[in-house]
Amino acid sequence: MKVVRTGGELAAAPRAGTRAVVMTMGALHEGHLALVRAARARAEQVVVTIFVNPLQFGPAEDFLRYPRDLDGDLAQLEAVGTDVVFAPEVTEIYPDGAPTVTVSAGPVGDVLEGAVRPGHFDGMLTVVLKLLHLTAADLAYFGQKDAQQLMAVRAMVRDLDVPVEVVAVPIVRDADGVALSSRNAYLSGDDRVAARALSAAVAAGARAAAAGEGVEAIRAAAEAVLAAEPRAAVDYVAVVHPETARTLPADHTGPAVLAVAARLGTTRLIDNTPLEVR
Numbered sequence: 001m002k003v004v005r006t007g008g009e010l011a012a013a014p015r016a017g018t019r020a021v022v023m024t025m026g027a028l029h030e031g032h033l034a035l036v037r038a039a040r041a042r043a044e045q046v047v048v049t050i051f052v053n054p055l056q057f058g059p060a061e062d063f064l065r066y067p068r069d070l071d072g073d074l075a076q077l078e079a080v081g082t083d084v085v086f087a088p089e090v091t092e093i094y095p096d097g098a099p100t101v102t103v104s105a106g107p108v109g110d111v112l113e114g115a116v117r118p119g120h121f122d123g124m125l126t127v128v129l130k131l132l133h134l135t136a137a138d139l140a141y142f143g144q145k146d147a148q149q150l151m152a153v154r155a156m157v158r159d160l161d162v163p164v165e166v167v168a169v170p171i172v173r174d175a176d177g178v179a180l181s182s183r184n185a186y187l188s189g190d191d192r193v194a195a196r197a198l199s200a201a202v203a204a205g206a207r208a209a210a211a212g213e214g215v216e217a218i219r220a221a222a223e224a225v226l227a228a229e230p231r232a233a234v235d236y237v238a239v240v241h242p243e244t245a246r247t248l249p250a251d252h253t254g255p256a257v258l259a260v261a262a263r264l265g266t267t268r269l270i271d272n273t274p275l276e277v278r
């Protein structure tokens with residue numbers, strides 16, 4: 001496994017056949033490794049990027065305290081068969097400070113996470129486009145865990161004719177249902193238990209959909225579960241369009257995404273599931 005820190009070193013790394021990229025912010029867990037394994041199964045060469053992107057964090061968010069563990073990350077990546085790790089410094093990616101030209105996520109970036117975190121999706125897409133250029137990957141793997149991120153990336157690739165195939169990987173969960181997240185490391189014992197309310201809410205919504213309920217009953221089923229957890233401050237519970245993240249009308253049928261976000265103490269968590277509304 002080759003570990004490189006600069007764009008020049010990355011460009012000089014040997015290339016063999018189809019190249020897949022998995023972009024991460026490090027503090028890796030089984031969710032990230034599922035992406036690497038999926039990439040490994042299809043591509044001759046797997047590049048993993050590790051970069052905590054300051055552009056996608058708001059001024060009051062956790063950029064500085066975001067968990068970082070490069071040595072631990074490298075050991076895990078080596079074990080699952082990564083070819084190249086690109087772990088640049090912030091100054092390598094943004095040598096002149098914040099870039100003057102950035103990507104705008106458009107309407108998909110305004111709702112849900114985008115409403116709570118203004119500018120988040122613009123900052124995310126800007127670094128994703130840079131990393132796609134720097135890695136020159138044929139395939140890019142993203143987790144369904146960040147469903148709106150996936151929607152925004154797909155919209156950018158479509159609207160800007162980015163020559164890459166986007167591949168989605170299902171959410172990896174802990175045994176108790178909680179979606180794996182680097183931010184779970186922030187949770188104290190009680191909050192880690194309370195975090196189950198998010199996945200339980202999503203599961204309740206999925207059951208309602210499977211039982212043939214409509215959009216509003218699905219949303220209400222999820223909301224009731226989250227509301228029953230006193231430690232969770234709910235940001236949103238929404239049934240949205242799988243491509244635009246827009247809230248769906250009550251009479252919608254067809255594919256949808258049930259998305260939830262809540263705060264436990266100072267930690268914000270998200271979860272979601274794809275649904276078929278009948």
Ligand code: AMP
Pocket residue numbers: 023024025026030031032034035141142143144145146169170171172173179180181182
């Ligand atoms: P992050 O390091 O949080 O920016 O995540 C990097 C990539 O891993 C993103 O595409 C995430 O959607 C994906 N990812 C993170 N957690 C999970 C999970 N529990 N299951 C599947 N994919 C995940």
